[in-house]
Amino acid sequence: MTSSDTVAFRLINPYRILVKGTILFIVINFMFAAVHIPYGKLSLYNIILPGRERFPFAEEVPEKIYSLTITDLDSMFSSHIIASPKSKDEYRVVLVGDSSVWGASLRPEETLAGQLDTADLKACDGREVHVYNLAYPRNSITKDVLILSEAMRYKPDLIVWITTLGSLTPDRRLDHPIVQSNPTRLYELSRKYNLQFDFSTINFYHSSFMNRTVIGYRRDIFDWARLQLYGVLWAATGIDQVYRNSFKVYSLPKLVADVSFLDWQPPTFNPQLLSLDVLEAGMKVARNTPVILVNEPILIITGQKNSNVRYDMSYPRWVYDQYRQVMDEESGKNNWQYVDLWDLVPSAEFWGDTDLHLIPAGEARFAERLIPYIQSASCP
Amino acid sequence: MTLTYILIFTAVALFLGLVTRNRWRVYFLMGVSALAVYLLQPALPIRSLDFWFSTLTLLLTVLSWILTTPSDKLRERNNLVALAILFGIVIFADLTRYLGLGWTLSATLPPKVEVLAVFLVFAGLLLVVIAYFKRLSPATFLVSGIVLLIGIFLVLKIPSLATATSGLIRYALGRPSANAAATDLRWLGFSYIAFRLLHTIRDRQTGRLPVAALPEFVTYVILFPALTAGPIDRIEHFVQDLRRPISLSAEDLSVAGKRLMVGLFKKFVLADSLALIALNNINAVQTRTAGWMWVLLYAFTFQIFFDFSGYTDIAIGIGWFLGFRLPENFANPYLKPNLTQFWNSWHITLTQWFRSYFFNPLTRFLRSVKHPLPVPVIILLTQISTMILIGLWHGVTWNFILWGSWHGIGLFVQNRWSGFVRPLTEKLEERHALKMFFAAISTFITFQYVTLGWVWFALPSPGLSWQVLLKLLGIVR
Numbered sequence: 001m002t003s004s005d006t007v008a009f010r011l012i013n014p015y016r017i018l019v020k021g022t023i024l025f026i027v028i029n030f031m032f033a034a035v036h037i038p039y040g041k042l043s044l045y046n047i048i049l050p051g052r053e054r055f056p057f058a059e060e061v062p063e064k065i066y067s068l069t070i071t072d073l074d075s076m077f078s079s080h081i082i083a084s085p086k087s088k089d090e091y092r093v094v095l096v097g098d099s100s101v102w103g104a105s106l107r108p109e110e111t112l113a114g115q116l117d118t119a120d121l122k123a124c125d126g127r128e129v130h131v132y133n134l135a136y137p138r139n140s141i142t143k144d145v146l147i148l149s150e151a152m153r154y155k156p157d158l159i160v161w162i163t164t165l166g167s168l169t170p171d172r173r174l175d176h177p178i179v180q181s182n183p184t185r186l187y188e189l190s191r192k193y194n195l196q197f198d199f200s201t202i203n204f205y206h207s208s209f210m211n212r213t214v215i216g217y218r219r220d221i222f223d224w225a226r227l228q229l230y231g232v233l234w235a236a237t238g239i240d241q242v243y244r245n246s247f248k249v250y251s252l253p254k255l256v257a258d259v260s261f262l263d264w265q266p267p268t269f270n271p272q273l274l275s276l277d278v279l280e281a282g283m284k285v286a287r288n289t290p291v292i293l294v295n296e297p298i299l300i301i302t303g304q305k306n307s308n309v310r311y312d313m314s315y316p317r318w319v320y321d322q323y324r325q326v327m328d329e330e331s332g333k334n335n336w337q338y339v340d341l342w343d344l345v346p347s348a349e350f351w352g353d354t355d356l357h358l359i360p361a362g363e364a365r366f367a368e369r370l371i372p373y374i375q376s377a378s379c380p
Numbered sequence: 381m382t383l384t385y386i387l388i389f390t391a392v393a394l395f396l397g398l399v400t401r402n403r404w405r406v407y408f409l410m411g412v413s414a415l416a417v418y419l420l421q422p423a424l425p426i427r428s429l430d431f432w433f434s435t436l437t438l439l440l441t442v443l444s445w446i447l448t449t450p451s452d453k454l455r456e457r458n459n460l461v462a463l464a465i466l467f468g469i470v471i472f473a474d475l476t477r478y479l480g481l482g483w484t485l486s487a488t489l490p491p492k493v494e495v496l497a498v499f500l501v502f503a504g505l506l507l508v509v510i511a512y513f514k515r516l517s518p519a520t521f522l523v524s525g526i527v528l529l530i531g532i533f534l535v536l537k538i539p540s541l542a543t544a545t546s547g548l549i550r551y552a553l554g555r556p557s558a559n560a561a562a563t564d565l566r567w568l569g570f571s572y573i574a575f576r577l578l579h580t581i582r583d584r585q586t587g588r589l590p591v592a593a594l595p596e597f598v599t600y601v602i603l604f605p606a607l608t609a610g611p612i613d614r615i616e617h618f619v620q621d622l623r624r625p626i627s628l629s630a631e632d633l634s635v636a637g638k639r640l641m642v643g644l645f646k647k648f649v650l651a652d653s654l655a656l657i658a659l660n661n662i663n664a665v666q667t668r669t670a671g672w673m674w675v676l677l678y679a680f681t682f683q684i685f686f687d688f689s690g691y692t693d694i695a696i697g698i699g700w701f702l703g704f705r706l707p708e709n710f711a712n713p714y715l716k717p718n719l720t721q722f723w724n725s726w727h728i729t730l731t732q733w734f735r736s737y738f739f740n741p742l743t744r745f746l747r748s749v750k751h752p753l754p755v756p757v758i759i760l761l762t763q764i765s766t767m768i769l770i771g772l773w774h775g776v777t778w779n780f781i782l783w784g785s786w787h788g789i790g791l792f793v794q795n796r797w798s799g800f801v802r803p804l805t806e807k808l809e810e811r812h813a814l815k816m817f818f819a820a821i822s823t824f825i826t827f828q829y830v831t832l833g834w835v836w837f838a839l840p841s842p843g844l845s846w847q848v849l850l851k852l853l854g855i856v857r
Contacts (some may be wrong), residue, residue, distance in 0.1 A: 014633040063656070231659040232679070236672030354728070 020274035031215035036212065040222060041073025043083070049231040051081030053108035053272060054133040056227055060242050064072070066233035067240045073150045075224050079231065082132045082154045091378055093131045094146050094151050097162035100296060100356040101135035108133070110360040110379040111161075115367035116374065122377035123157075127324045131374075132156075133241055139166035140176035141275045142197075145282040146185055147178070152285060159291040159378050160370065161282065163321040164298065164356065167276040169262060174201050183207075193281035197363040246291035247351040253313055255306035259349060261319040269319060271326045283336060290377050293338045295327060297366060299355040312355040337373075344369055381420060381608050383648060386694055389416070389604055390640060393701035396630050406622060407465060410595045410605070411710050413439060414469045415485065416604035421486035421568040425559070426549055431473065431486040433567045435496075437602065438466055439503050440529070444577040445597040447518075447525045448584040453591060454511055462595035495501065525581045529574045538776040570746055571773060575733055576601045580615055582737055596623075607699035609691035611709040612730040618704070626703035636700035643693025646686040649659065654683035659838045659848070670854045677852065680838045681831045685714065687821050688727070693841050714830070717822035719787065719794045722830060730770065739766040764788030774837070779845060782837035790829055793816045 002028050045051045052067075055076045061158050062068040070076050077083055085247065086092055091329050095101055095113045103111030109118060113133035121129035137144060140164060148159065174197060179186055182200045190197050234240055262271070263357065283291060298320070299312040310316050324340060331338030349362030358366065381389075392412055401598035416433040438557070442463065446454060453459070476483060477490040484490060491499075497729045498748050514521040521630070535541045539562040547560035558620075583589035585654050592600065592615060600618045657663075659673075667673045689710040699706040711725035739762055746758045764785060771784025808815040832849065850856040 013630055014637055016636065017637070032715060037787060064662075171466065226656065229653055229656045231664055232672075232675060236676060237666035238668060 008205045009173075016029050017266060024220055029215060032214045033209055033212035034143075037073055039185040039221060040072045043075075044228045045079040045231055046081065046084040049228075049235050051084055052231075052234060053081055053114070054081050054102055054111070055080060055136050055161075055238065056240070057102065057137050057239070057375075059104075062226065062230060065239060066240045067239065068223060068230065069177070070223060070227055071177045072093060072176070072220060072224070074103035075138075075220075075227060076140075076271075076334070077154070079307060080132070082134065082151070086155055089127050091125075091129045091158070092154070093129055093158045093160060093374060094134045094154075094156040095160045095162065096148055096151070097135040097296065098160065098164070098167065099135070099138045100135065100358060101162050102134075102137050104137065104352070105242065106360060106363065108238075108240070110371075111186070112363050112366055113359075113365050116370065119371060119372065120365065121374060121378075127157075127197065127378075129269035129374065135162070136178060138172075138176055139164060140172040140174075140179060141173070141278045141282070142173055142186070142189075143176040143178045143246045144311060145189060145278055145285060146182055149185070149189065149285045150284050152289070154232050156289055158374065159286050159289055160294060160374070161291055162296045163279070163292045164296045165274075165320055167278065168279065168323075170273055170275065171262060173275050173278070174198065189214050189281065193277075193284060195277055195281055211246070238370050238376060243247060244351075252301050252304060252347060254370065255301060255304060255310045255313070259305045259309050259316045259318065264319060266316070267320045268322060271322075271361055271376055274323070274326065276300035276330055280334065283334065290380075291337065292370075292373050293336050294329060294370070295324065295340040295342050296356065297341050297343070297358070297362070299347055299350045300343055314355045321348075337377075339368060339370075339373060340364065381691070382662050386644065386698075388818055390701065393605070393698045397626060397701040397703055404592075405601060405626065406595045407462065408508065410599045411469060413599055413604040413607070414466055415473075416607060417568070417602055418469075418473045420604075420608060421487060424565060424566060425561075425564050426546065426555075427553065428488060428491045429564070430488055431490040431809060433570075434473070434830075435470055436468065437497070437567075437570070437573060437676055438598070439531075440577065441573070441598050441601045442466065442507060442594070443510065444525060444529075444580060444601075445592075445594050446507060447514060447521050447592075450591060451595075452598060453593075456593070459594040462598065464478045464594070465498070465595075466598065470496070476596070478838050491643055493513065497812040519585070522581050522585050526578060527579055529581075533570070533574050534776065536570060537772070538568055539800065545700070548743075549787065560824075563676070569609075570600075570607075572606070572610050572612055573601055575612050575730070575773075579612070579733060579737070583615070588616075588810050590619060593621050597679050601700075603699070603704070604703070606706060607795045609688065609695065610727075611692055611707050612733055613707055616708070621704045621758045626705070627703070628703065636697045638697075639693050639700065640697030641697075643690045643697055646690030646693060648690075651687035651690055654686065656740045658683040659835070661665075661840050661844060664839055664844060665769070665847050667851075670851055673848065673852050677834065677838075677848075679830060681714075681834055684837075685710070699841050714827050715823060716826055716827055717819050718798065718828065719790045720798075722826055723787070732771065734770055738764075738769060742766075749783070756792075756796065760788075763791045763795070767791065775842070779836050779840060782842055782845070783833055786836055787838060788831045788835070 007103045020369070054107060056070045056079060057064055058068045060175070070079070082092075082094070093116070095116075101112050106114075108114050111133055113131045113135075116131040119129075123129055134147055136147060141311045144161065144163070144167065148161070151159075174180070174186075180203060183199075183204050183206075186197065186202065187199070189195060190199075207304075208218060209214075210216055261269070279293075300317065301312050308317075312322055320342075327338065328340065329338075345358060345365055346364045349359050349365065351357055351359050396408055396412065402623075417437050418431070421434045424430050424433075426724075441664040473485040474490045474493060476485045477492075490496070510521065535537045535545050542565045543560050543561035546562070547557035549564075550557045550560055580589055596619050597615070599622065600613070600615050603618075605649065606613070609747035636739035657676060659682075662675075663676055667676060692709040696706045696708070707729050709728050709730075711728065712724050714724035716722045716725055742765065743758060743762045745778060746753060746761065752758070752853045765788070767786075768781055768784035770787075771780035774780050774783075805818075808818060832852070835852070837843045837847050839848060847856065
């Protein structure tokens with residue numbers, strides 16, 4: 001072997017490449033874990049792609065709806081239209097709530113936020129009212145507060161927080177994918193507002209060093225990358241879930257004579273079982289931004305067997321009535337602006353298999369009722 | 381081919397490349413490739429059909445070898461050894477049924493041993509009979525081989541025929557024919573296998589085929605890196621590589637490894653990502669504006685390139701580990717200044733195949749007839765018919781015919797245009813900047829033409845494709 005051969009061999013020695021590649025791989029993983037790169041904040045949305053009008057959530061395969069379920073708050077917000085710059089003449093209203101507000105099976109413009117936004121409202125100072133849908137499916141008041149605390153970075157002028165009894169029950173305190181996926185933020189929330197959470201039910205997956213490496217985050221990074229790619233199809237088609245062109249009239253279910261709720265029995269329940277502490281923390285998170293707390297419309301079944309003891313499949317009358325009373329008292333005591341719209345929407349404007357999802361007409365009715373409150377809040 | 385299989389094949393290739401340097405190398409290669417035929421064939425809705433397709437691949441290959449090999453060479457020892465190995469592999473693949481689901485070599489449970497035994501007896505008898513009688517009229521048997529391969533190809537590629545055949549198989553198995561679908565007959569790599577076999581038979585007819593031993597022939601047809609997506613090598617080149625003593629240098633490992641990595645990146649990062657947003661029959665209907673339709677079409681344009689060229693890089697990389705220099709299939713096709721050069725650099729081995737076995741013979745024929753047609757007409761006929769056949773190779777549907785026609789017409793127009801502007805281009809030779817400018821414009825126009833052509837390829841129906849084209853051009857909203 002000549003000396004020039006030796007040089008050539010050194011230049012292309014595959015074993016050296018293998019060793020270097022391995023070292024590079026380890027270093028990149030180590031650095032990723034040590035620095036914790038907030039990749040979720042990086043986004044093509046609102047830069048070259050239009051922001052999504054609601055958080056990405058999928059009940060169908062992503063290939064069909066150009067969206068997928070994302071529970072990382074950074075990725076959720078960076079893909080949302082709210083992450084676009086706020087103009088000076090904008091009066092920013094954010095809606096926080098569950099799947100009913102998110103708009104299951106509704107086009108973005110048919111949702112509560114969409115209908116409020118297209119109402120072309122103006123604040124008293126002449127600013128244009130823009131309404132953002134920051135709801136996310138499945139009830140959980142803790143999930144709402146986590147979203148709310150993140151939403152504050154985007155300078156809302158008004159928060160409309162839509163809740164129901166199901167959001168406040170103890171079983172939903174921590175049982176939500178967003179709560180489970182953001183344990184650090186939950187811990188901060190707990191520390192800051194002295195909230196007592198049972199952290200033994202939380203999986204602190206990324207707390208170990210290995211799980212903070214690129215390898216540990218591979219699934220999250222993969223989902224983040226897919227979210228960016230599906231943004232192209234979202235932009236091209238305006239589709240982010242399966243839309244319905246017609247809604248089957250809700251076939252009222254047969255109510256059973258069960259009066260229990262969770263493991264609660266009539267005639268009363270202990271109000272301390274509700275997550276009112278989390279609700280209160282949410283109000284503190286909002287700081288000086290006005291909040292309208294709304295008890296969302298529920299399906300009310302009347303004139304049927306057992307409808308004297310139950311409102312619907314979810315709620316026995318006694319528990320829901322007492323919940324409304326508790327909320328009324330709690331709002332009065334804390335001086336919250338509370339709007340109880342529980343019976344606003346007739347049963348014909350509900351659809352599907354839940355007691356909460358509204359058809360576009362129901363959302364329109366809901367929006368119409370909220371408009372005066374928003375107008376009023378925008379005129380201090 | 382999944383990433384897992386690619387990694388397994390890479391390891392196997394490295395092992396074979398580094399360890400097997402004696403005469404057994406070809407048997408190892410043939411054996412591994414035959415096993416890969418079973419391993420890679422995807423599951424099909426009809427019970428055990430995946431096993432049968434793999435077995436038929438081997439049978440057709442051996443049959444073609446018998447047809448193309450001089451009779452006095454058939455019974456040579458190495459050929460009999462190879463036949464015994466193949467026989468053993470088929471039996472082994474079948475016996476894995478006793479390991480239970482999840483451990484079978486084929487995707488679904490192979491047939492019962494007695495069923496396979498009957499099949500093998502008949503297959504063996506068929507091979508013996510053909511080997512014996514082909515002496516009487518070799519030409520007839522070669523033509524029969526071509527007809528058989530094209531017949532199977534048509535059955536698999538024509539959706540109505542494939543559905544009918546699936547229905548027939550289902551009926552024979554006592555299952556409802558109503559569930560039959562064209563996708564029931566997804567025979568892995570058959571398009572490539574058939575074209576390799578047709579090449580050998582045709583070359584035998586013309587006397588250009590080198591004599592290859594059975595293990596060499598089988599390895600050529602089913603070499604595992606090139607099984608699913610080509611390239612379609614020529615047997616004389618392949619056998620030359622196979623017979624060359626292998627010695628993998630560090631440089632070989634480097635080049636092959638780099639090629640493999642590039643291929644993996646192209647396929648599994650770029651192509652698979654672009655696949656999420658590439659134009660398809662669903663998003664074509666849903667897309668609201670021409671601008672976004674172009675984005676989806678460009679995504680398809682690059683997805684198909686990275687997918688295909690990525691697989692080729694993987695095949696070439698793994699082939700290199702094994703000591704083969706598989707032919708290139710892509711050479712920056714989207715950077716070519718005209719359609720002719722595009723087709724000289726896109727799926728090169730397939731284009732060369734059609735050039736060798738259809739375009740050139742047809743052109744020669746049309747020019748040599750007593751009253752030849754005018755040259756432009758000959759060019760038009762040969763180019764359109766060749767491109768339509770290339771389209772049909774992908775599937776016998778109207779859209780592939782239209783895609784082929786699109787390119788055939790494009791090639792004809794480009795041919796005429798090139799002749800028309802030749803004096804001008806000759807003058808440009810001295811003016812470098814202007815030449816570069818026109819080259820850039822030509823490249824852009826060629827790329828756009830190819831991109832628009834993909835609308836026919838990507839979508840399933842002419843009506844939808846036409847709507848998309850109108851939308852792309854802003855004619856309809």
